[in-house]
Amino acid sequence: MLVACDFHNHSCLSPCASLELSPSLLASLARERGLGLVALTDHNSALNAPAFAAAARREGVAALYGIEACSAEEVHVLCLFDEPDAALSFGASLAERLPAYPYDPEALGDQAVVDEDDNVVDLPQTYFGAALELGFDELCARAAGLGALVIPAHIDRPMFGAIAQLGFLPDGPYAAVESIRPLTPEDARGYTRIRGSDAHYPEHVARRPFGLELGAGWLRSDGRADLGAVRGALAAGLVSLPDERG
Numbered sequence: 001m002l003v004a005c006d007f008h009n010h011s012c013l014s015p016c017a018s019l020e021l022s023p024s025l026l027a028s029l030a031r032e033r034g035l036g037l038v039a040l041t042d043h044n045s046a047l048n049a050p051a052f053a054a055a056a057r058r059e060g061v062a063a064l065y066g067i068e069a070c071s072a073e074e075v076h077v078l079c080l081f082d083e084p085d086a087a088l089s090f091g092a093s094l095a096e097r098l099p100a101y102p103y104d105p106e107a108l109g110d111q112a113v114v115d116e117d118d119n120v121v122d123l124p125q126t127y128f129g130a131a132l133e134l135g136f137d138e139l140c141a142r143a144a145g146l147g148a149l150v151i152p153a154h155i156d157r158p159m160f161g162a163i164a165q166l167g168f169l170p171d172g173p174y175a176a177v178e179s180i181r182p183l184t185p186e187d188a189r190g191y192t193r194i195r196g197s198d199a200h201y202p203e204h205v206a207r208r209p210f211g212l213e214l215g216a217g218w219l220r221s222d223g224r225a226d227l228g229a230v231r232g233a234l235a236a237g238l239v240s241l242p243d244e245r246g
Contacts, residue, residue, distance in 0.1 A: 151175055
């Protein structure tokens with residue numbers, strides 16, 4: 001079956017995202033706008049993954065739990081898991097590699113950890129928008145070693161994309177690459193291409209979905225997505241981008 005997917009979305013935990021975009025609102029809008037599989041990928045942290053898991057179950061939307069990690073070279077990488085605890089564990093390891101910048105929420109933006117009912121449960125004082133003290137290659141290898149889907153984000157953007165920051169897309173353990181526009185074969189380097197909404201505000205949710213052809217077993221009986229099935233479909237290039245040309 002062809003499943004509408006979006007693997008790149010933020011919540012009120014990301015300092016550059018709207019406080020309106022809670023995990024529960026993300027799940028609700030994903031359902032309303034026809035997404036069947038949606039990921040939460042806040043900057044350098046997965047602390048809102050538990051709330052998103054509960055909200056996604058409530059809304060009947062299959063979910064992935066991830067992080068948009070920022071390497072030392074300021075390349076953004078989506079690291080996706082099928083269990084909230086796995087994302088939380090990976091996020092805890094990244095927190096050890098975040099620089100200890102003085103955090104000013106008025107200047108840098110609020111970072112709200114919430115529960116499934118949008119109650120604020122924490123306001124972390126570690127700034128999640130910084131670059132990690134971890135190089136791109138090592139970051140990708142660490143995430144892949146833990147079983148994550150590793151997807152370099154918006155590789156064609158003039159900032160925070162691999163091509164702009166590194167000059168090219170290196171070989172890596174990628175499940176796919178994400179871009180905003182169609183890529184040349186040279187830029188895609190043979191990897192499956194997807195796109196993502198990079199939602200920071202409610203109106204961004206589901207603005208750039210993609211279709212993924214998934215077999216009958218991709219959705220487990222408890223409503224969780226099977227990461228192996230998603231990985232296999234990406235590896236086989238079973239991606240549909242029907243409204244694009246080129």
